[in-house]
Amino acid sequence: MIARSRFVIAVPDLAVSSAFYRDILGFKIHAIDDPGWLFYTKDNVCIMAGECPDAIPPNELGDHSFFAYLVVDEIDEYYKALNKKGVKFTKELRLEPWGMIEFGLRTIDGHRIMVGKPE
Helix, strand or coil: CCCCCCEEEEECCHHHHHHHHHHCCCCEEEECCCCCEEEEEECCEEEEEEECCCCCCHHHCHHHHEEEEEECCCHHHHHHHHHHCCCEEEEEEEECCCCEEEEEEECCCCCEEEEEEEC
């Protein structure tokens, strides 16, 4: 049994990344004893972000820049709130044939996240 999941991402600048996750996506930011890492949490999600300024930028990873699929309760409201904050969507909100209402977004770092809710 998998009890929970966490995501690990490399970001070029922790200050810029954490501001986006906090101010735009609504995550809380947690410092840990390693200055090169911050944890971003929201509800049951934890993203462990490590600062890697010399790594390949996420927006250059193509399909590999997807790292998370978040299932939410109030997808319409979340989509509208993010849209008002100027989030760059990779996929507009829509019902898919597999029974999920989904949208995709690109973070300030270039990572892509899918957000969905069962119909």
